[in-house]
Amino acid sequence: MADETENNEEISASAPDAGGASAAPDWGDEGGEANERILNQDEIDSLLGFDLSEEEGGERTGIRAIINSALVSYERLPMLEIVFDRLVRLMTTSLRNFTSDNVEVSLDNISSIRFGDYLNSIPLPAILSVFRAEELNNYGLLTVDSNLIYSIVDVLLGGRRGTAAMRIEGRPYTTIERVLVQRMVEVVLGDAREAFEPLTPVTFTLDRLETNPRFAAIARPANAAILVKLRIDMEDRGGRIELLLPYATLEPIRKMLLQQFMGEKFGRDNIWEGHLATELWTTQMDVRAVLDEQQMGLKQVLDFKVGDTLMLNATPDSLVELRAGAIPLTRGRMGRRNAHIAVRVEAPLTPHARQAVQRTV
DSSP states (O other): OHHHHHHHHHHHHHSOOTTSTTOOOOOOSTTOOOOOOOOOHHHHHHHHTOOHHHHHTTOOOHHHHHHTOOOOOGGGOHHHHHHHHHHHHHHHHHHHHHHTSOOEEEEEEEEEEEHHHHHHHOOSSEEEEEEEETTTTEEEEEEEEHHHHHHHHHHHTTOOTTSOOOOOTTSOOOHHHHHHHHHHHHHHHHHHHHHHTTTOOOOEEEEEEESSGGGGOOSOTTOEEEEEEEEEEETTEEEEEEEEEEHHHHGGGHHHHTOSSTTOOTTOOHHHHHHHHHHHHTOOOOOEEEOOOOOOOHHHHHTOOTTOOOOOSOOTTSEEEEEETTEEEEEEEEEEETTEEEEEEOSOOOHHHHHHHHHHO
16 A cells, blocks of 8 residues: 555655646536636746747847847948938038137947937936928937037037036036027028038028937837938047938838939949840831731631632732731721732821830830
C-alpha cells in the first residue's frame, strides 16, 4: 500500500497543471463541444511576437514591429538633400546681413520621424512657426529653440559680444521677442523659397507663431515627416532651428525630389526617341482596299464549293474603305490607271487613324 501511494504521488506531481498554458484540452461532456479557454496577457504578447524584456531593450518583433517600423528614409529623395545644402548657404549670408554679426549655419542631420513623436520631443520653451507652402497647398513647421531666441534678441538689441545671453525661464515670451523671432523666421522662409526655386517655385508664407505644440498640429500624429536640424552659431551664442515638412506637403513634387541630379528625365532618351520616330516614318505597311463586308454563318461558309458566286452589296460608284490591319484609314473610289487597278482617295485620314499613328510614333 505504501508503494502504491508513492507511485500515485509521483504521477500527480509529474502531471501538468490543469490551469496552465500546457494543460490538456477539456473536451467537455459527451456532446463533443470543446470548452473555450481565454488567453492571458502573456500568451497574447507571445502570439503577437512582443516581449516586455525586448521592449526594455528597444527591440520589437511581430505585428508591433510592422506597426512601429522605421519610416521611409529621406535618402529616397536625393534632390531634397541638395535643396537643404543650398538653404544652408543662403541662410549663412542672409542671417549675417540680418544680425550684422558673424553667423555660421550648419546642417546637423536629415531624418524621418512621425509627426506625433516630434511634437512630444520638442524641448520647451520654444517658438513654433507654422508656415504654408502656397503652391503645394499644405503646411510645414519651423521650430526655434530657446537658446537661439535669446541669442537673436541679444544680438539685435545691441548685446555685447563675449557675454552670455540672459535667460529668464518660466515666463512667456514678450511681444518684442516674438516680433524679432518672427522677422528671423521670415528671412529663413525667404531663403527656403530660393533654395527650392531651381527645382520648382514654392512660396512659403508665415501663418502663425505658437508656443504650445498642441496648437501647432499640422498633420496627424502617425503621419510621416522630414525633419531637418540646423545649427546656428554666432561666435559664443547660438541655437537650433528645426524645419519639419510632412510627406504630404512634398508629395506634389515627389518625382522632382527623386532625381539624382537637376533636370534628370526618368526612362527617356531624346536620341533614341528621334531615331525611333525616323525609322517609324520609313516603315513599310500593308494597306487593304475593302469593297464590302458580309457576315455569314459558319455552316454556310463550310458549304462553299468551287464556282459558287458571292453577291456583294457594292456598285461601281460605291466607296472603297482603305484599312491598315483593323484600323480604317480613309475612303476612295475604285478605278483603273494604265494597266493597274487603282483607288482614288476621296476623304481625309480618319481621326481614329490619326490617333493610332500618333500613339505608334
